Amino acid sequence: MIDAHLKKIRLRDDISAEEEHAIRDMISEVRDFPADRVVIRRGQELRESLLLIDGWVARTKDLRDGGRQISELQFAGDFTDMHGFTLKRLDHNIATITPSRFGIAPHDRVRATLDRFPHLTRVYWTMTNIDAAIHREWTVSLGRRSALARMAHLFCEILERLKVVGLTQGNEYDFPLTQQELGECLGLTSVHVNRTLQQLRKRRVITVEERRVAILDLPVLQSLADFNPDYLYLENKPR
Numbered sequence: 524m525i526d527a528h529l530k531k532i533r534l535r536d537d538i539s540a541e542e543e544h545a546i547r548d549m550i551s552e553v554r555d556f557p558a559d560r561v562v563i564r565r566g567q568e569l570r571e572s573l574l575l576i577d578g579w580v581a582r583t584k585d586l587r588d589g590g591r592q593i594s595e596l597q598f599a600g601d602f603t604d605m606h607g608f609t610l611k612r613l614d615h616n617i618a619t620i621t622p623s624r625f626g627i628a629p630h631d632r633v634r635a636t637l638d639r640f641p642h643l644t645r646v647y648w649t650m651t652n653i654d655a656a657i658h659r660e661w662t663v664s665l666g667r668r669s670a671l672a673r674m675a676h677l678f679c680e681i682l683e684r685l686k687v688v689g690l691t692q693g694n695e696y697d698f699p700l701t702q703q704e705l706g707e708c709l710g711l712t713s714v715h716v717n718r719t720l721q722q723l724r725k726r727r728v729i730t731v732e733e734r735r736v737a738i739l740d741l742p743v744l745q746s747l748a749d750f751n752p753d754y755l756y757l758e759n760k761p762r
Contacts, residue, residue, distance in 0.1 A: 527600030527688040550626040563617040569607040571629045578623025583616045593707040600688045645762040656754040676748035694738040
């Protein structure tokens with residue numbers, strides 16, 4: 524049920540069989556949500572954290588004019604709100620992009636596990652820090668990268684993150700985002716998104732068809748994005 528989550532952890536650290544058992548025991552139940560559903564609302568009091576088992580989920584901020592900014596995408600194996608364990612509320616919404624399945628980790632179980640296994644406290648601190656690193660990279664994209672570079676960067680990031688949990692086939696992966704949702708990630712209008720996708724297609728770098736991305740020339744895409752995956756910390760360094 525939480526194999527993707529354990530893959531993410533083991534990529535970056537070593538955990539014992541006892542620690543794995545404790546992580547599994549944090550999950551009290553499984554809940555399913557349809558696509559386009561706000562699962563956690565900004566300011567909502569939190570007594571549990573959600574581990575994404577399957578689906579695509581977004582961190583979102585709603586604007587007064589009805590617009591929305593997506594500040595991060597989350598995939599199978601991600602805790603969508605582990606930082607809510609200490610903050611007890613979020614400053615943003617958690618919304619499903621696709622039908623999604625979550626493992627529910629009540630905070631009393633999380634607390635008991637982290638008290639018993641200090642090493643897991645460091646592991647989850649690391650995961651939260653990586654979330655912050657992803658946010659910083661998205662900030663750079665929104666503030667300084669061209670539309671072409673920021674789109675290329677996002678496609679490279681998604682490839683790396685999905686590869687960790689076994690959700691890629693070569694350099695291809697499912698891509699359920701609409702052009703509007705992609706624009707909400709990149710700070711672009713739907714028209715600008717369409718124009719930028721056409722640029723990538725004309726360069727024979729990428730195709731996006733039938734809700735699936737195929738990266739045809741990864742080195743060129745990485746060059747366009749000036750992509751360096753260091754911020755994802757994809758190495759095993761016991762903590």
